[in-house]
Amino acid sequence: MASRTSNPGSEIRPTASWRPWQWCNLGRNPFGELTREDRVSVAECDVQAIASRVSADRQAVQLIGDCGRGKTTRMLRLSDMIMDSVYVYLPEDQPCPVIPWGRPLLIDEAQRLPRRVRGEIFASGLPLVLATHRDLKRPLRAAGYTFHNEHIGDANDAELLCRIANRRLELCRLGPGQVPVLSIEDARWLVKKFGSDFRAVEGFLYEQIQSQKNSHGQMRFIDPVR
Amino acid sequence: MAKCDLSIQLDDPDRVYAGGGKVAGTVRVVVDSDVKCDGLEIRSVWRTHGRGNVDHGIIETVTAFSGKWSSGDSAEYRFELPIGQWPPSYHGHYLNVDHYIEAQAKIPWAFDAKASESFLMRPSCGPDGATASRGSGRNSAAGKVFLTVFLVIFAAVFFLTPVGWIAIPFFGLIGGTIWFFRSFLPKWALGEVTCRVDAEDVFPGDSVTGELILRPRKNIKINGITMQFKAREVCVSGSGSNRTTHTKVFYDDTQTLEPAKTLPAGGELKYPFTVAMPADAPYSMDLSDNDLIWSASLRVDIPRWPDWTREFKLRVVPKGTSDSAADPVQVAEAPIIRDAVAPTRSQQTEVASPIVRNEPSQLAHTDPPEPIPTSQNPAPAAEVTFGETAAFLWPIRHERDQVEGLVAAVTGLTFSISAFVERRLLYSGDDDPHVYPDGYAVWARFTDPPLPLVLYVPHDLADEFEQAGRDMWTGRGTVVGWDSQHDRLQIKLLAEPS
Numbered sequence: 001m002a003s004r005t006s007n008p009g010s011e012i013r014p015t016a017s018w019r020p021w022q023w024c025n026l027g028r029n030p031f032g033e034l035t036r037e038d039r040v041s042v043a044e045c046d047v048q049a050i051a052s053r054v055s056a057d058r059q060a061v062q063l064i065g066d067c068g069r070g071k072t073t074r075m076l077r078l079s080d081m082i083m084d085s086v087y088v089y090l091p092e093d094q095p096c097p098v099i100p101w102g103r104p105l106l107i108d109e110a111q112r113l114p115r116r117v118r119g120e121i122f123a124s125g126l127p128l129v130l131a132t133h134r135d136l137k138r139p140l141r142a143a144g145y146t147f148h149n150e151h152i153g154d155a156n157d158a159e160l161l162c163r164i165a166n167r168r169l170e171l172c173r174l175g176p177g178q179v180p181v182l183s184i185e186d187a188r189w190l191v192k193k194f195g196s197d198f199r200a201v202e203g204f205l206y207e208q209i210q211s212q213k214n215s216h217g218q219m220r221f222i223d224p225v226r
Numbered sequence: 227m228a229k230c231d232l233s234i235q236l237d238d239p240d241r242v243y244a245g246g247g248k249v250a251g252t253v254r255v256v257v258d259s260d261v262k263c264d265g266l267e268i269r270s271v272w273r274t275h276g277r278g279n280v281d282h283g284i285i286e287t288v289t290a291f292s293g294k295w296s297s298g299d300s301a302e303y304r305f306e307l308p309i310g311q312w313p314p315s316y317h318g319h320y321l322n323v324d325h326y327i328e329a330q331a332k333i334p335w336a337f338d339a340k341a342s343e344s345f346l347m348r349p350s351c352g353p354d355g356a357t358a359s360r361g362s363g364r365n366s367a368a369g370k371v372f373l374t375v376f377l378v379i380f381a382a383v384f385f386l387t388p389v390g391w392i393a394i395p396f397f398g399l400i401g402g403t404i405w406f407f408r409s410f411l412p413k414w415a416l417g418e419v420t421c422r423v424d425a426e427d428v429f430p431g432d433s434v435t436g437e438l439i440l441r442p443r444k445n446i447k448i449n450g451i452t453m454q455f456k457a458r459e460v461c462v463s464g465s466g467s468n469r470t471t472h473t474k475v476f477y478d479d480t481q482t483l484e485p486a487k488t489l490p491a492g493g494e495l496k497y498p499f500t501v502a503m504p505a506d507a508p509y510s511m512d513l514s515d516n517d518l519i520w521s522a523s524l525r526v527d528i529p530r531w532p533d534w535t536r537e538f539k540l541r542v543v544p545k546g547t548s549d550s551a552a553d554p555v556q557v558a559e560a561p562i563i564r565d566a567v568a569p570t571r572s573q574q575t576e577v578a579s580p581i582v583r584n585e586p587s588q589l590a591h592t593d594p595p596e597p598i599p600t601s602q603n604p605a606p607a608a609e610v611t612f613g614e615t616a617a618f619l620w621p622i623r624h625e626r627d628q629v630e631g632l633v634a635a636v637t638g639l640t641f642s643i644s645a646f647v648e649r650r651l652l653y654s655g656d657d658d659p660h661v662y663p664d665g666y667a668v669w670a671r672f673t674d675p676p677l678p679l680v681l682y683v684p685h686d687l688a689d690e691f692e693q694a695g696r697d698m699w700t701g702r703g704t705v706v707g708w709d710s711q712h713d714r715l716q717i718k719l720l721a722e723p724s
Contacts, residue, residue: 028275028276032275035282095655096655097655098651098653098712099653100649100651100669
């Protein structure tokens with residue numbers, strides 16, 4: 001247990017450093033789960049090009065890629081950016097949730113759309129952004145949509161990782177002063193090890209930072225011997 | 227550059243605050259250009275951080291200011307807000323819980339200025355108060371219902387098909403084998419085994435007591451009888467196919483109740499046990515996607531034979547203010563909990579009472595309306611307006627337990643309603659029984675407060691809604707429930723508008 005000191009007045013007071021990462025000016029581990037709002041605020045992706053492709057009826061963009069590459073982050077960013085848009089996540093093995101009218105309609109895990117519901121949505125002609133593991137070109141084409149496929153993850157390089165990681169570190173800033181910075185060299189090593197799977201990088205960095213709770217000196221993102 | 231900067235100064239930042247108490251301080255605003263503020267909100271909240279999805283609870287929000295700040299202004303706003311009773315502050319490996327004061331200045335057409343300041347809280351409540359009002363986890367009940375329905379349908383289909391008839395013996399064999407090795411064989415060797423734990427709710431520093439009784443049929447050699455105490459953080463991140471469970475065992479202590487020996491046949495062997503919980507044991511927590519779980523498991527290790535095992539879930543709970551001396555302050559490195567030195571009594575004697583150095587200034591705090599009738603104390607619809615209902619639902623709309631109780635009290639009541647239509651639903655869900663045949667559903671917001679609504683529109687009103695567009699619509703409707711997935715009050719509109 002952390003040490004405690006008593007003080008006059010019988011009040012309980014922790015030591016000044018009860019915050020585990022106060023030593024490096026962080027309020028929490030930056031690589032833990034984020035709220036949706038925080039996730040959007042640290043997103044490092046330009047979704048303007050996607051938005052411009054879904055400005056009219058019967059236009060669609062498919063975001064295709066493996067897990068952890070940034071499909072949902074782009075969807076959330078679009079949802080935040082376009083006032084009339086609606087983001088819908090389709091959970092696995094659960095009933096299809098309500099799907100509101102949106103312009104564009106952003107459907108995450110679109111490959112899970114039940115055929116009948118998919119038919120109703122595509123028949124509406126609303127502009128669509130679909131994050132999917134499976135190419136839905138045939139039903140889109142059958143419904144008269146023109147569409148563009150965006151392969152997510154191809155651009156996940158060390159520079160991008162560096163920017164994302166440092167935004168997360170900045171988000172967890174405790175107060176004025178410096179916060180740790182992930183160097184481009186460390187980012188290159190991480191990309192070499194984990195490829196474009198930034199979710200795996202996130203898990204690795206979480207453990208690295210967790211191991212330096214109540215530490216001192218300089219933050220290490222990767223082990224010196226590697 | 228930001229138009230305004232916020233900072234929070236707690237009156238006593240280094241103190242460990244008591245749950246249910248008050249925290250006071252000052253929000254400072256420094257403005258570098260003229261800015262209109264739609265509301266400076268100050269909130270008392272708790273929030274998890276770490277590997278699991280973020281769980282949170284909002285304890286209270288006050289609006290300290292709304293209006294215009296001029297360039298060069300520097301303003302201070304006093305606050306005194308209640309602190310949540312549960313969960314307490316905790317810093318572990320995958321799970322962390324912190325309490326915060328948050329300030330947010332809502333600035334139109336610009337990023338809101340924000341600040342937050344964390345503080346430590348230890349509970350002053352007793353075991354009954356050791357449950358959190360949650361900000362998430364709304365899918366769990368729906369998930370259980372769905373799972374039950376799925377299993378019933380699956381079983382019905384499965385047992386009525388030839389494939390099912392072939393598979394039944396197969397699954398029966400697997401189940402029987404598991405039962406045979408895990409239950410029958412250990413009991414066959416040990417005879418009748420009874421085991422009890424006196425109380426599943428324990429306080430830190432207290433002892434877990436119980437008794438294991440064996441009645442061996444024959445002399446049987448054992449490697450030992452052990453009791454293992456375990457505490458683990460179980461955090462879930464993601465959802466659906468991305469759902470990942472992270473588990474960290476941070477306390478694992480095995481105690482031997484009986485060393486290796488031969489148990490004699492015929493008699494009744496009693497093993498009463500008393501095992502002390504660590505004085506600084508973190509409390510059990512069940513926060514939707516973030517849990518802290520204590521368990522005790524008994525094991526009779528039989529050489530070259532399946533062992534007999536039994537696991538009990540324990541709930542480590544606070545004692546409450548009546549005897550708060552044993553309540554530890556959980557600012558611990560949980561994994562090193564066994565090395566901890568129990569706090570001395572002088573360090574723990576009293577729950578800190580809030581210090582208010584200055585009287586808080588008059589905040590633009592919205593006083594709650596008069597108490598609304600509950601399901602235990604119903605009132606005719608005529609006595610409650612929709613505005614009053616909305617005013618009560620608005621601050622608790624993310625607190626599932628509270629909101630469902632209140633909605634149950636007003637379900638079936640018919641009101642005059644004015645609402646701004648937000649958007650029509652393309653798909654209302656197969657299982658939504660409220661949608662009119664040939665009708666549809668829309669999302670809308672009440673006027674003030676802007677409580678989110680689902681309006682079920684009958685076919686007769688379709689034209690009226692088309693014409694209303696996103697303007698205000700007025701009519702009558704009956705409350706039919708709460709959409710817990712989107713935190714919206716469900717209202718079935720009546721065909722005859724008033």
